[in-house]
Amino acid sequence: MGSLTVTHERADSFFDTFERKAELQHQTHYCPGCGHGIVHKLLAQAIDELGIQDRTILISPVGCSVFAYYYFDVGNVQSAHGRAPAVATAVKRSRPESIVVSYQGDGDLAAIGTAEIVHAANRGEPITVIFVNNGIYGMTGGQMAPTTPLGRKSTTSPFGRNQWTEGFPVHVCELLNSLEAPVFIERVGLGNNKQIMNAAKVIKRAMENQVKGLGFSFVEVLSPCPTIWKFNPVEAQRFVREEMAKVFAIGNLRDRTKEAVQRPAATPPPAVEDIPRILGLVNGEAEAPPTGRPDRALNLHIKVAGFGGQGVLLLGEVLAEAGLESGYEVSWLPSYGPEMRSGTSNCHVRLSSDPIDSPLVSRPNVLLALNEPSLRKFLPALEPGGIVLYNGEAFPEDCARRDVRAMALPFSHLADEMGESKAGNIIMLGALLEATGLLEEEQVIGALRRLVKSQRWFELDLKALECGREEVRKQPFPLAEDYLWGV
Amino acid sequence: MTTNTKPDRGSVEMNSEECKGCGLCVEACPPKVLRLADRLNRYGYHPAVYAGHGCTGCGICFFVCPEPGGIKVLRRAMEPAAELAAACA
Ligand SMILES: Cc1ncc(C[n+]2csc(CCOP(=O)(O)OP(=O)(O)O)c2C)c(N)n1
Ligand code: SF4
Numbered sequence: 001m002g003s004l005t006v007t008h009e010r011a012d013s014f015f016d017t018f019e020r021k022a023e024l025q026h027q028t029h030y031c032p033g034c035g036h037g038i039v040h041k042l043l044a045q046a047i048d049e050l051g052i053q054d055r056t057i058l059i060s061p062v063g064c065s066v067f068a069y070y071y072f073d074v075g076n077v078q079s080a081h082g083r084a085p086a087v088a089t090a091v092k093r094s095r096p097e098s099i100v101v102s103y104q105g106d107g108d109l110a111a112i113g114t115a116e117i118v119h120a121a122n123r124g125e126p127i128t129v130i131f132v133n134n135g136i137y138g139m140t141g142g143q144m145a146p147t148t149p150l151g152r153k154s155t156t157s158p159f160g161r162n163q164w165t166e167g168f169p170v171h172v173c174e175l176l177n178s179l180e181a182p183v184f185i186e187r188v189g190l191g192n193n194k195q196i197m198n199a200a201k202v203i204k205r206a207m208e209n210q211v212k213g214l215g216f217s218f219v220e221v222l223s224p225c226p227t228i229w230k231f232n233p234v235e236a237q238r239f240v241r242e243e244m245a246k247v248f249a250i251g252n253l254r255d256r257t258k259e260a261v262q263r264p265a266a267t268p269p270p271a272v273e274d275i276p277r278i279l280g281l282v283n284g285e286a287e288a289p290p291t292g293r294p295d296r297a298l299n300l301h302i303k304v305a306g307f308g309g310q311g312v313l314l315l316g317e318v319l320a321e322a323g324l325e326s327g328y329e330v331s332w333l334p335s336y337g338p339e340m341r342s343g344t345s346n347c348h349v350r351l352s353s354d355p356i357d358s359p360l361v362s363r364p365n366v367l368l369a370l371n372e373p374s375l376r377k378f379l380p381a382l383e384p385g386g387i388v389l390y391n392g393e394a395f396p397e398d399c400a401r402r403d404v405r406a407m408a409l410p411f412s413h414l415a416d417e418m419g420e421s422k423a424g425n426i427i428m429l430g431a432l433l434e435a436t437g438l439l440e441e442e443q444v445i446g447a448l449r450r451l452v453k454s455q456r457w458f459e460l461d462l463k464a465l466e467c468g469r470e471e472v473r474k475q476p477f478p479l480a481e482d483y484l485w486g487v
Numbered sequence: 488m489t490t491n492t493k494p495d496r497g498s499v500e501m502n503s504e505e506c507k508g509c510g511l512c513v514e515a516c517p518p519k520v521l522r523l524a525d526r527l528n529r530y531g532y533h534p535a536v537y538a539g540h541g542c543t544g545c546g547i548c549f550f551v552c553p554e555p556g557g558i559k560v561l562r563r564a565m566e567p568a569a570e571l572a573a574a575c576a
């Protein structure tokens with residue numbers, strides 16, 4: 001008589017311990033009798049049997065299964081609500097050898113994520129989608145899902161789902177079956193032993209299709225949610241069998257795996273070194289690489305603000321570009337309202353010897369205020385010891401600070417005198433550079449050359465720069481020699 | 488050897504600390520050799536337990552159990568003659 005050998009045990013594709021919490025490290029967080037636990041088991045089993053644990057990447061959704069990454073010992077990306085098919089597309093395309101599974105609930109896939117699933121299917125992305133349809137939003141406490149059967153009560157359909165107000169249950173398999181590209185679409189259930197054993201087979205098929213490179217495979221699993229449906233686990237199983245399976249017919253809707261044609265191999269992604277050339281960022285051989293770390297340590301938090309049309313964004317861009325050219329880390333973040341040409345606008349510029357943590361400037365040490373509302377808005381946030389240049393004859397009396405270095409000059413008027421009223425921004429830049437010596441002339445002119453396309457404007461801007469410098473030479477700016485720029 | 492001393496074809500190891508007492512395995516087991524214990528486990532669930540005999544090793548309880556390591560199923564490797572007898576039984 002033979003001896004006993006193990007035939008079924010915990011899949012290798014599960015972690016040995018689940019480190020979500022200090023307690024319960026062997027149990028999932030699912031309610032007793034939850035279908036997610038069963039689907040996890042069938043999927044883990046399929047991954048084990050196909051020997052693909054090392055190259056499987058699970059895209060987990062938002063919903064009760066949001067913690068799937070604590071259980072599956074495979075690659076994982078947790079995606080935003082409904083976006084798993086888009087994330088899966090990106091992962092599959094960038095790592096074609098991986099086996100990518102988009103695991104989603106019915107709120108996730110059929111409500112907020114309707115667009116993503118439809119288009120991923122329509123593109124025939126060669127991924128596997130496991131769609132756990134429990135007819136309700138579990139995680140958030142029982143709101144109606146697109147798949148809730150008619151007449152069923154939920155917190156958002158307290159009188160029962162009514163077709164006239166809430167519409168009919170959405171049949172996702174049938175919807176996707178109207179598309180050309182998918183190769184495999186099947187609906188299974190967890191309503192009894194037979195259904196569960198069949199679900200195991202179908203999930204494995206859908207994974208195998210991907211291993212063979214056949215194309216988009218979709219499995220909908222009618223799944224119990226005992227907690228929200230207020231059934232015990234055995235009754236919930238019956239509900240799947242007797243009610244869900246009536247609304248959503250179990251069976252294969254499409255199997256084109258035999259006719260499936262191999263997708264043409266994707267063009268390999270370009271080498272990282274090649275990207276500047278592809279983006280047209282290389283002007284020619286003359287372009288010298290940045291000269292390493294600049295001598296002078298800087299940590300500038302610059303805010304440029306004014307109204308649209310004053311050249312606020314360009315002024316910030318020139319500073320960032322010249323900083324980059326000088327070897328600093330830089331960032332430039334424009335911020336403007338929906339108005340294209342009017343309204344206020346401002347931009348955040350960082351220039352630093354060290355890597356930049358955030359491109360946001362909330363406590364500037366340089367404020368370039370091109371109009372009074374901007375001055376009033378941002379002056380209070382200026383760092384003590386910081387510098388403010390204001391486009392006006394003088395600071396308004398009720399808007400001044402003694403603990404910052406301040407300069408008011410009528411930049412727009414100076415620009416008018418030059419014959420081009422819009423050049424005030426560059427005059428201000430000239431004044432800033434002359435007063436602080438922050439950047440070298442060569443890099444600033446280089447930046448202007450790249451950013452200002454028209455030759456006329458480029459020449460005007462050179463004049464404007466010089467005009468600003470000249471003004472500061474006339475009335476020197478109070479700046480201590482040993483002031484450290486933010487470092 | 489008489490029929491009633493013939494060893495079972497299978498056996499199960501129930502992990503009562505992982506069990507949440509959902510009862511799905513109890514419901515699913517064809518020969519009904521599983522039941523929920525009267526005692527509670529560490530988390531306050533009545534864990535499923537095996538009666539100790541009668542398991543066929545069919546593996547169904549394993550698939551219906553939502554917990555990854557709730558149940559382990561074992562099967563007796565049969566000698567060819569016994570296998571034939573079992574198949575004809
Ligand atoms: C963008 C966004 N909107 C809404 C939510 C709230 N939310 C969390 S889970 C969920 C529904 C999940 O339902 P389903 O996909 O059916 O998964 P189940 O919990 O039933 O497994 C919602 C609406 C969220 N987290 N993010
Ligand atoms: S609420 Fe429903 S779907 Fe969520 S874990 Fe509990 S039984 Fe599962």
Ligand code: SF4
Nearest residue numbers: 516542543545546548
């Ligand atoms: S393996 Fe089959 S017979 Fe044995 S306990 Fe499980 S379900 Fe019952």
Ligand code: SF4
Nearest residue numbers: 506507509510512552
């Ligand atoms: S199915 Fe699993 S969790 Fe549920 S009672 Fe049986 S052993 Fe326990």
